Amino acid sequence: MSNDSIYSIPLQSVEGFQFDHKVAAVFPDMISRSVPGYSTIVAMTGVLAERYATDGSNLYDLGCSLGASTISMREKLVAKDCKIVAVDNSDAMIDRCRHIVALDDNPTKVELIEGDIQDISIENATVVVLNFTLQFLPINDRKQLLQRIFDGMKPGGILVLSEKVKFADPHLQELNTDLHHSFKRANGYSDLEIAQKRTALENVLIPETLDEHEARLKAIGFKACDVWFQCFNFASLVAVK
Numbered sequence: 595m596s597n598d599s600i601y602s603i604p605l606q607s608v609e610g611f612q613f614d615h616k617v618a619a620v621f622p623d624m625i626s627r628s629v630p631g632y633s634t635i636v637a638m639t640g641v642l643a644e645r646y647a648t649d650g651s652n653l654y655d656l657g658c659s660l661g662a663s664t665i666s667m668r669e670k671l672v673a674k675d676c677k678i679v680a681v682d683n684s685d686a687m688i689d690r691c692r693h694i695v696a697l698d699d700n701p702t703k704v705e706l707i708e709g710d711i712q713d714i715s716i717e718n719a720t721v722v723v724l725n726f727t728l729q730f731l732p733i734n735d736r737k738q739l740l741q742r743i744f745d746g747m748k749p750g751g752i753l754v755l756s757e758k759v760k761f762a763d764p765h766l767q768e769l770n771t772d773l774h775h776s777f778k779r780a781n782g783y784s785d786l787e788i789a790q791k792r793t794a795l796e797n798v799l800i801p802e803t804l805d806e807h808e809a810r811l812k813a814i815g816f817k818a819c820d821v822w823f824q825c826f827n828f829a830s831l832v833a834v835k
């Protein structure tokens with residue numbers, strides 16, 4: 595696995611973050627050193643899929659990157675005749691994901707789609723995973739996508755929504771931002787890398803508060819919804835149809 599050193603050298607100007615070939619090549623290292631709890635969330639997504647997937651249903655991994663959640667769900671699934679649909683609009687990610695999925699000899703069918711998650715149809719779904727993906731959509735587009743997901747889910751199915759979140763309280767916002775930066779420093783990122791990455795993600799990754807997420811999910815019709823994991827400003831919710 596290659597190490598992420600993309601922002602280690604001072605850049606004249608920091609461009610907006612893109613999921614290109616450079617990022618795809620170091621992605622597992624980048625995300626595990628940047629997102630507290632990432633490996634736990636991915637592993638528990640498999641545990642949730644084991645519980646909620648039913649025979650003959652579809653599971654979705656939206657914004658799949660290299661397919662970590664897809665592989666985790668595939669490993670844990672007990673329901674029969676399921677299909678996992680994994681979608682990403684980065685060709686660099688999907689190319690590598692295809693390779694990783696092909697090396698995994700689990701028999702559950704995986705359909706890989708290179709495309710925008712806003713354009714694909716969701717149907718017969720028991721488990722839908724948005725693992726750190728919704729945060730990259732313009733805020734005004736989020737409700738429509740979540741509504742389409744809800745409409746394509748079977749009653750009793752779940753949405754697993756993991757996001758970087760912000761805090762309405764300024765003290766908590768500052769505390770959690772500082773703790774996240776300490777986490778990154780402890781994982782070997784320099785202050786320069788942290789600062790340049792932060793600039794690159796500005797206007798690209800737009801966090802909302804947990805209250806905003808929960809209110810929108812309830813308004814769409816999810817009957818139960820709660821945070822099942824949180825570490826600093828990274829959280830994962832489960833919402834039941």
Ligand code: GEK
Pocket residue numbers: 613625636656657658659660661662663681682683684687709710711712724725726727730731
């Ligand atoms: C994981 N879930 O390892 N349509 C399709 N894909 C998109 C879109 C879109 N509109 N917007 C962003 N993406 C993964 C990690 S990373 C999170 C997800 C991160 C894709 C984008 O190309 C990238 O691969 C992914 O969403 C977000 O569990 O890097 O913080």
